[in-house]
Amino acid sequence: MKEIQAAKSEQYICGTELEDLFPVHFRKYIKVYGFEKGDVLFSTGDELDELYFLMEGKIKIFTHTPEGKLLINRFKRPPALIGDVEYSRGSAVINSVEAVTDGVFLAVPFADLARIEREHPAMIRFLFDTMAHKFYTELHATSMHMLYPVEVRLASYLLSISEVAEGTMFHEEMRTSNLMELAEWIGTSYRHLNRVLKNMAAEDIIERVNGSIKIKNLKKLSTLAKGNIYE
Amino acid sequence: MKEIQAAKSEQYICGTELEDLFPVHFRKYIKVYGFEKGDVLFSTGDELDELYFLMEGKIKIFTHTPEGKLLINRFKRPPALIGDVEYSRGSAVINSVEAVTDGVFLAVPFADLARIEREHPAMIRFLFDTMAHKFYTELHATSMHMLYPVEVRLASYLLSISEVAEGTMFHEEMRTSNLMELAEWIGTSYRHLNRVLKNMAAEDIIERVNGSIKIKNLKKLSTLAKGNIYE
DNA sequence: GTAAGCTTAGGACATATGTCCTTTCGGGAA
DNA sequence: TTCCCGAAAGGACATATGTCCTAAGCTTAC
Numbered sequence: 001m002k003e004i005q006a007a008k009s010e011q012y013i014c015g016t017e018l019e020d021l022f023p024v025h026f027r028k029y030i031k032v033y034g035f036e037k038g039d040v041l042f043s044t045g046d047e048l049d050e051l052y053f054l055m056e057g058k059i060k061i062f063t064h065t066p067e068g069k070l071l072i073n074r075f076k077r078p079p080a081l082i083g084d085v086e087y088s089r090g091s092a093v094i095n096s097v098e099a100v101t102d103g104v105f106l107a108v109p110f111a112d113l114a115r116i117e118r119e120h121p122a123m124i125r126f127l128f129d130t131m132a133h134k135f136y137t138e139l140h141a142t143s144m145h146m147l148y149p150v151e152v153r154l155a156s157y158l159l160s161i162s163e164v165a166e167g168t169m170f171h172e173e174m175r176t177s178n179l180m181e182l183a184e185w186i187g188t189s190y191r192h193l194n195r196v197l198k199n200m201a202a203e204d205i206i207e208r209v210n211g212s213i214k215i216k217n218l219k220k221l222s223t224l225a226k227g228n229i230y231e
Numbered sequence: 232m233k234e235i236q237a238a239k240s241e242q243y244i245c246g247t248e249l250e251d252l253f254p255v256h257f258r259k260y261i262k263v264y265g266f267e268k269g270d271v272l273f274s275t276g277d278e279l280d281e282l283y284f285l286m287e288g289k290i291k292i293f294t295h296t297p298e299g300k301l302l303i304n305r306f307k308r309p310p311a312l313i314g315d316v317e318y319s320r321g322s323a324v325i326n327s328v329e330a331v332t333d334g335v336f337l338a339v340p341f342a343d344l345a346r347i348e349r350e351h352p353a354m355i356r357f358l359f360d361t362m363a364h365k366f367y368t369e370l371h372a373t374s375m376h377m378l379y380p381v382e383v384r385l386a387s388y389l390l391s392i393s394e395v396a397e398g399t400m401f402h403e404e405m406r407t408s409n410l411m412e413l414a415e416w417i418g419t420s421y422r423h424l425n426r427v428l429k430n431m432a433a434e435d436i437i438e439r440v441n442g443s444i445k446i447k448n449l450k451k452l453s454t455l456a457k458g459n460i461y462e
Numbered sequence: 463g464t465a466a467g468c469t470t471a472g473g474a475c476a477t478a479t480g481t482c483c484t485t486t487c488g489g490g491a492a
Numbered sequence: 493t494t495c496c497c498g499a500a501a502g503g504a505c506a507t508a509t510g511t512c513c514t515a516a517g518c519t520t521a522c
Contacts, residue, residue: 063374066457071377073370088363094370121352128359132319135366139304139325142373143294146302146418149508178469187377192509194471211470211518226297380478410500423479425501439500 001041001105007032009106012055017079018106023120031107039099042082046093050107052082057103061095062184072184074141075100081130087113088131100181144228150188151196155224157186158206162215179211232272232336238263240337243286248310249337254351262338270330273313277324281338283313288334292326293415303415305372306331312361318344319362331412375459381419382427386455388417389437389446 009030013019022030031050035041041059042048054076061073073095086093087110108116117124144153183193197213200206205221207214215221240261244250253261262281266272272290273279285307292304304326317324318341339347348355375384414424428444431437436452438445446452 063378065378069378071374073374085363085367088360089367094367117356118352121349121355124352124355124359125348128355128362129319131359131362131366132316135362135369136316136320136325138366138369138373142369142376143302143304145373146376147294147296147300151508180469188508189510190470191472191511195509198472208470382478419478420480421500422481422502426479429502 001033001035001039004032004034004104007034007104012104012106018053021123021126023116026112026116029109029112033105033107034102035099035105036102037099041097041099042093043096044093048083048086048093049110051084051087051110051113053106053108054078054080054082055104055106058100059103060098060100062098063095070184072187074137075181075185081127084127084131084134087127145187148226148228150186150192151199152224152226152228153186154193154196154200155205155221156228157182158213158215159218159221159225160229162218162221232264232266232270235263235265235335238265238335243335243337249284252354252357254347257343257347260340260343264336264338265333266330266336267333268330272328272330273324274327275324279314279317279324280341282315282318282341282344284337284339285309285311285313286335286337289331290334291329291331293329294326301415303418305368306412306416312358312365315358315362315365318358376418379457379459381417381423382430383456383459384417385424385427385431386436386452387459388413389444390449390452390456391460 009027009032012032013022013027013030033052035057044063055078058075058077059080059082060075063071063073065071082097082105083093085091113123117127144156148156179193179197180190183190186193197206197208201208203220205215205217205224207216240258240263243263244253244258244261264283266288275294286309289306289308290311290313291306294302294304296302313328313336314324316322344354348358375387379387410424410428411421414421417424428437428439432439434451436446436448436455438447
């Protein structure tokens with residue numbers, strides 16, 4: 001990840017929610033960073049001193065254990081905030097972050113953020129709301145994982161991507177390009193995902209055409225998902 | 232849960248963190264509620280219009296599915312906040328809350344809270360920090376659940392209660408009185424917990440004396456827990 | 463075009479965990 | 493004391509899910 005000197009933060013801020021958030025005279029302190037697919041953006045334990053706004057691209061946030069097991073916490077697309085927990089707690093980075101695609105961050109040094117916070121209450125309110133939303137989402141996902149088997153989570157996921165019509169930006173957040181990523185997102189092994197997909201195909205709920213998944217019976221799928229929408 | 236008219240919020244606020252949080256002239260709007268063991272305090276879907284500070288007692292926060300399955304989200308002891316997510320999002324109650332023991336809440340109407348927030352920035356900062364902490368804790372718990380089998384979670388739990396010596400208030404938060412509650416907290420069935428306890432006993436890590444658990448080999452336990460502390 | 467390397471697909475087997483039931487046991491109610 | 497009940501303990505079996513492995517079908521680089 002490296003700073004793009006040429007880029008002006010203005011071009012990313014204009015027309016977004018961030019316009020209200022950053023008083024104009026603070027904008028010159030905002031840096032623009034670019035990253036490339038596969039970059040390791042942050043690692044557990046790093047010290048952070050900037051807050052990052054994901055403006056472009058897709059990133060993945062994950063935990064890994066000392067034994068090397070890996071758990072995808074979530075995939076994120078804009079708009080997303082990285083480093084808010086660390087800003088609040090003053091602690092080191094909790095989860096590792098990796099770039100799934102190329103992308104762009106805006107960065108605000110914690111020191112400047114503290115100043116903005118003081119003279120512009122909207123900022124802290126924004127941070128609070130964002131955090132509340134993250135927490136809510138996390139709670140929801142945890143419940144799903146603990147309460148339902150993979151089959152239900154998968155059904156719910158498939159539903160969510162099939163309803164793009166009514167879709168807020170939110171649904172975008174977890175579209176995945178291939179099955180392995182999907183397995184990670186749902187929180188299971190690729191093998192098991194495959195097994196469940198096979199069952200669904202056997203029951204004519206979906207059809208697998210050369211790698212991609214087509215929904216054949218939306219109604220059955222809804223029943224399976226038990227009214228859950230994956231987020 | 233009912234308001235205790237006689238009680239003054241002052242007596243609960245004095246000497247705590249809340250002293251800085253509530254400007255003196257706002258304190259008269261703070262209500263005091265008492266509840267009794269077993270009371271259902273909040274249910275999913277309720278509309279909330281107050282923020283609650285748990286001052287005394289122990290409560291349990293849980294989700295239940297349409298099918299009746301139940302998932303303990305966590306147990307809480309003071310200090311704890313209920314309703315902050317709802318305040319931020321303006322949404323209905325997410326998880327149900329039940330009293331595990333008798334206890335006391337302080338309550339601040341959202342309307343007043345909004346006013347305090349405006350003239351006293353420490354309040355929103357407090358909410359933000361609290362939320363960040365909740366989020367962090369939730370993340371940690373999720374990772375534990377997803378990454379480790381019950382055995383490790385149990386070991387970690389036992390460690391945490393054995394280290395009361397170094398204990399912040401935090402460790403208190405999840406002491407449970409009986410095995411069924413412990414099973415719920417760890418997120419497994421009573422049967423399975425029992426099974427795992429038996430294994431540990433067989434390996435001389437613990438000893439089960441008439442219902443209670445004694446730790447016999449702290450070192451082995453630590454190894455099992457792999458350095459995790461069940462926060 | 464060919465080899466290398468993913469991604470997809472699935473067999474075989476092991477393990478973690480859940481469900482249902484039965485038995486035992488200690489403490490409070492009658 | 494006697495009886496009853498909830499908590500504790502564990503057997504038997506079912507199910508969800510993981511691990512390891514093999515093979516086939518594509519891309520992609522050269």
